[in-house]
C-alpha cells in the first residue's frame with residue numbers, strides 16, 4: 205500500500221501550489237498526487253487563450269515532478285475512508301495518508317441531450333481535441349456566452365474559423381458586464397466576424413456523418429450544421445469524494461480560513477472549496493487562477509503544520525480579442541454601480557457598492573490596478589461618495 209505523509213487528490217493548479225506550500229515548510233515529507241488527468245499539473249488559462257496565439261505548449265507545465273512528488277496520473281480516486289486514513293482509486297490501489305487535500309475542482313454542466321463530440325472545455329486533452337478539429341473543420345458552435353465561451357469563441361475566430369455563439373442571455377459576459385457594457389461586447393464579437401445567437405436555448409446536439417447538428421428552441425427555432433461544438437455552460441464543485449466521506453458540503457467543501465474541513469486531517473482548496481472570506485465577510489467559492497494558486501499554497505502550509513490563514517480578496521482576469529478585464533472582489537448586478545471611464549466602455553473602472561462600501565471592481569483595459577482595487581475593497585473607510593483621491597487611477 206503506497207503511504208504518503210501528504211496525499212493530494214487532483215492534478216490542477218491548486219494541487220501543484222499545495223505541493224509548493226508543503227515544501228516551503230517540510231523539505232522531505234513524502235507527497236503523493238492522484239490525478240484523473242494523464243498529464244502532470246499545468247497552467248489552465250492558456251488553454252483558451254495563449255495556446256491559440258502562438259504560446260508554446262512546453263510553457264504551460266508547472267514542474268511539479270521536480271518537487272519530490274510521486275505522481276499517480278490517469279487514476280480516479282473513488283473513495284476516502286477517514287477512519288483508516290486511506291484513499292482507494294479506480295484500479296483498486298489503496299493509499300494511506302496523514303494529511304489529505306481535496307483539490308478536485310469543478311465538474312462542467314452538461315447539455316440534457318448531447319453526443320460524445322461535444323467538448324466541455326476544461327483540460328489539455330480538450331484543447332488538443334479542439335485544436336485537431338480546427339485543423340480539418342471550418343465552422344464551430346460555442347454554447348454559452350460566459351467566461352469560457354467568450355474566450356474560446358474569440359480564440360477560434362482569431363484562428364480564422366467561422367464561429368457562432370449560442371447563449372440564453374441577451375448579452376455576452378452578463379455575470380461581469382453591465383448591460384451597457386454587454387451591448388459593447390456583443391458588438392466587439394460581431395465586429396470580429398462572430399455570429400451571435402442571444403436568447404436561445406440549445407435543446408440537442410446530434411451527429412450527422414462527420415458534422416454535428418445543433419438545435420435551438422426559442423422564437424426562431426433552427427438547426428445549425430457545424431464541424432465542432434464547445435460547451436461552456438457553467439459547472440458545479442466536484443464534491444463527490446467529500447460527500448462520500450461524510451464531510452460538510454454546501455456549494456463546495458466547507459473549510460475554515462486555513463482550508464481545513466471539520467476533519468483536522470482533511471483539507472480542501474481551489475475551485476472546490478467553500479471558505480470564509482475575511483475581507484468580504486461571507487462564505488465564498490472562487491473558480492479562478494489567483495485563488496487556485498494562493499489557496500493551494502496556504503492549504504499546503506497548513507497541512508505541514510503552519511498556523512496560517514487566508515485573507516486574500518479574490519481576483520480574476522480574462523482576455524477576449526483586444527479587450528482585457530479583471531474582476532476584483534464581489535460584483536453583483538444588484539449592487540449600486542458607479543462607472544469611471546477614461547474612454548467610455550473601453551478603458552475604465554466599474555465600482556460595485558453595497559451599503560455604500562466598495563465590495564468589488566471591474567477593471568477594463570487597465571493594467572497593474574489590482575493592488576489598488578484590493579486596498580480599496582479592504583479599506584473600511586471606502587464609502588461612497590469617496591473623494592477623488594481614493595479612486596483608482598485611470599492612467
Ligand SMILES: Cc1cc2nc3c(=O)[nH]c(=O)nc-3n(C[C@H](O)[C@H](O)[C@H](O)COP(=O)(O)OP(=O)(O)OC[C@H]3O[C@@H](n4cnc5c(N)ncnc54)[C@H](O)[C@@H]3O)c2cc1C
Nearest residue numbers: 214215216217218240248249281309474475491492493520
Ligand atoms: C479553459 C480555462 C481557462 C481559464 N482561464 C482563466 C483565466 O484566464 N483567469 C482565471 O483567473 N481563471 C481561469 N480559469 C480558471 C482556473 O483555471 C481554475 O480556477 C483553476 O484551474 C482551478 O484549479 P483547481 O486545481 O482547483 O481545479 P481544476 O483545475 O479543475 O483541477 C481539478 C483536478 O482534479 C482532478 N480530479 C477531480 N476528481 C478527481 C478524482 N476523483 N480523482 C483524481 N483526480 C480528480 C481533475 O482531473 C483535475 O486534474 C480557466 C479555466 C479553464 C478551464
